[in-house]
Amino acid sequence: MKTEPIKIEPGHLRARIAPSPTGALHIGTARTALFNFLLARRFGGKFILRIEDTDLSRSDKKYEKDIIENLKWLGIIWDEGPDKGGPYAPYRQTERTDIYRNYIQKLLDQGLAFYCFHSQKELDEEKKNQLIQKIPQRHICSFRDLDINEVKKKSKKKSIIRLKTPQKIVNFSDFLKGQVVFDASLLGDIALSKDIETPLYNFAVVIDDFTMRINYVMRGEDHLSNTPKQILIQEALELDKVNYIHLPLIFDPNRKKLSKRFGAASVAEYRRVGYLPEALINFLVLMGWNPGTNQEIFNLEGLEKDFFLEGLQTSAAVFNIEKLNWLNGEYLKKINADKFYELALPYLEKKKFFEKRLFSKEKLEKILILEKARISKLNEVGESIDFFFKKTLIYPASLLFWQKTDKKETKEILTRLKKIISEISDRKFNPDNLKNLLFNEAGKFENKGYLLWPLRVALSGKKNSPGPFEIMDILGKKDTLQRIASAIKKLNLPA
RNA sequence: GGCCCUAUCGUCUAGUUUGGUCCAGGACGCCACGCUUUCAAUGUGGAAACACGGGUCCGAAUCCCGUUGGGGCCA
Numbered sequence A: 001m002k003t004e005p006i007k008i009e010p011g012h013l014r015a016r017i018a019p020s021p022t023g024a025l026h027i028g029t030a031r032t033a034l035f036n037f038l039l040a041r042r043f044g045g046k047f048i049l050r051i052e053d054t055d056l057s058r059s060d061k062k063y064e065k066d067i068i069e070n071l072k073w074l075g076i077i078w079d080e081g082p083d084k085g086g087p088y089a090p091y092r093q094t095e096r097t098d099i100y101r102n103y104i105q106k107l108l109d110q111g112l113a114f115y116c117f118h119s120q121k122e123l124d125e126e127k128k129n130q131l132i133q134k135i136p137q138r139h140i141c142s143f144r145d146l147d148i149n150e151v152k153k154k155s156k157k158k159s160i161i162r163l164k165t166p167q168k169i170v171n172f173s174d175f176l177k178g179q180v181v182f183d184a185s186l187l188g189d190i191a192l193s194k195d196i197e198t199p200l201y202n203f204a205v206v207i208d209d210f211t212m213r214i215n216y217v218m219r220g221e222d223h224l225s226n227t228p229k230q231i232l233i234q235e236a237l238e239l240d241k242v243n244y245i246h247l248p249l250i251f252d253p254n255r256k257k258l259s260k261r262f263g264a265a266s267v268a269e270y271r272r273v274g275y276l277p278e279a280l281i282n283f284l285v286l287m288g289w290n291p292g293t294n295q296e297i298f299n300l301e302g303l304e305k306d307f308f309l310e311g312l313q314t315s316a317a318v319f320n321i322e323k324l325n326w327l328n329g330e331y332l333k334k335i336n337a338d339k340f341y342e343l344a345l346p347y348l349e350k351k352k353f354f355e356k357r358l359f360s361k362e363k364l365e366k367i368l369i370l371e372k373a374r375i376s377k378l379n380e381v382g383e384s385i386d387f388f389f390k391k392t393l394i395y396p397a398s399l400l401f402w403q404k405t406d407k408k409e410t411k412e413i414l415t416r417l418k419k420i421i422s423e424i425s426d427r428k429f430n431p432d433n434l435k436n437l438l439f440n441e442a443g444k445f446e447n448k449g450y451l452l453w454p455l456r457v458a459l460s461g462k463k464n465s466p467g468p469f470e471i472m473d474i475l476g477k478k479d480t481l482q483r484i485a486s487a488i489k490k491l492n493l494p495a
Numbered sequence B: 001g002g003c004c005c006u007a008u009c010g011u012c013u014a015g016u017u018u019g020g021u022c023c024a025g026g027a028c029g030c031c032a033c034g035c036u037u038u039c040a041a042u043g044u045g046g047a048a049a050c051a052c053g054g055g056u057c058c059g060a061a062u063c064c065c066g067u068u069g070g071g072g073c074c075a
Helices: A027-042 A061-074 A097-109 A120-132 A148-154 A201-211 A221-237 A267-272 A277-286 A300-306 A321-334 A337-350 A352-356 A361-369 A407-422 A431-442 A449-460 A468-492
Strands: A014-017 A046-051 A113-116 A160-163 A169-174 A178-183 A191-195 A216-220 A243-247
Touching: A014 A027, A014 A216, A027 A046, A027 A061, A027 A216, A027 A243, A027 A267, A027 A277, A027 A300, A046 A061, A061 A267, A061 A277, A097 A113, A097 A160, A097 A191, A097 A201, A097 A221, A113 A148, A160 A221, A169 A221, A169 A243, A178 A221, A191 A201, A201 A221, A216 A221, A221 A243, A267 A277, A277 A300, A277 A321, A337 A361, A361 A468, A407 A431, A407 A449, A407 A468, A431 A449, A431 A468, A449 A468
Parallel strands: A014 A046, A216 A243
Antiparallel strands: A113 A160, A160 A191, A169 A178
């Protein structure tokens, strides 16, 4: 159910992504960032990155770094920061304590917020009782109307600041959910701040969004139940309202919120095993958005023009790695040889067989290109071309036999091949020529497999591999002949 | 437990606003066949869904009611 949004003047749309640096950039956060980015681009607005690092105990600079790096890697760039001129540093909550202090003081002065002196233990006890009695868990605080002198007396005791939550119905409209109604009396007195300058999540969000003039809050549906609390805070402070869009979540295959428990939940992990940013973007946008056409392939540039809110989905999407693999394969096939070489080489270098044999850059490029259409992600590079790097191929002699041919026939064929190949001049030793010559030769058999199969196995030592002509071209005449000779030798051994 | 969200092939989804053109379309995956020396790539075809139960209506995936399932949040 879609509802009318608050009117924003053209070009004044402001959206944001606000991750906590308590973990690496999450797939879900990346998707939310992407949608916000697209929203801003599409409507000529601004997209802002805010690091929500108020929880000092769980925040870590290394995660902040990961978030920033991987957003950039994906091509999701923000338009603004606390400093002038780009590229911008993000906003950080820890650098904004003065701002929060002002607002919290204001609430306290107006008697809209108060100090709560209940200990964690007392609160836990209350919660437990409410659970047993099957009544809503909420803390309506007995200190909410304590007078200022009493507060001063208690001031040495540990306290937190709460909002005097009004008993009312909170009603807001969400672009995807329609009208959403919450009963605030079920909420209890909302915790705002640990002390005058350490805001808690819901309070900090409201202040930040207001001061950054955010007018579109598009975020995960897990925040839907936080929204009435934030609206109550907004109302207490008489701040402007914003448009809400709560995005359905991404599930793992067990239909749980995608988390670290399901193998890879961070962008960095996908990046590491060799997914391309273009593929990830395409995959992410397809999970929860569609253009209403049969188009499956999207790039950022096109999306910036074509994205529209109505294409957003209302229910959760299950993360489907098969589709990501397919998409990545598609993008891999599209990139050119140079680029592929550059991307794939590091993955090849990681494989331990690499140093056993050295190839020129030109040859390595040819070897790698054989993998291009065969892999779905970069870390699979090497699996079907490892034989190039081995001095001795290990395979059973019987693998050389095509269909019903026996040892004797196979030996004859290989011997013949050896002779033919040895007679080719170095100058003519290229794929096209080889193909012409050997196809012609193979044509003398019932089918080409009689000749081509043993040849290919002799060269690769594998049941499955790229074709023999490409292999010969890379190996060169000398090594080709040597591999055929080894195969013949193998056939000479007693079975 | 309370509150909230949600429901079309295994998965991502089109179709729901304005009921008939939908015995439900596309994509991934799967299966078969073709091409082919193997694998891959590629071409063609196939199996595969309106959660359930009641209504309303000449007619419902689409509207109404209920049930069930799944999920989220809870300082």
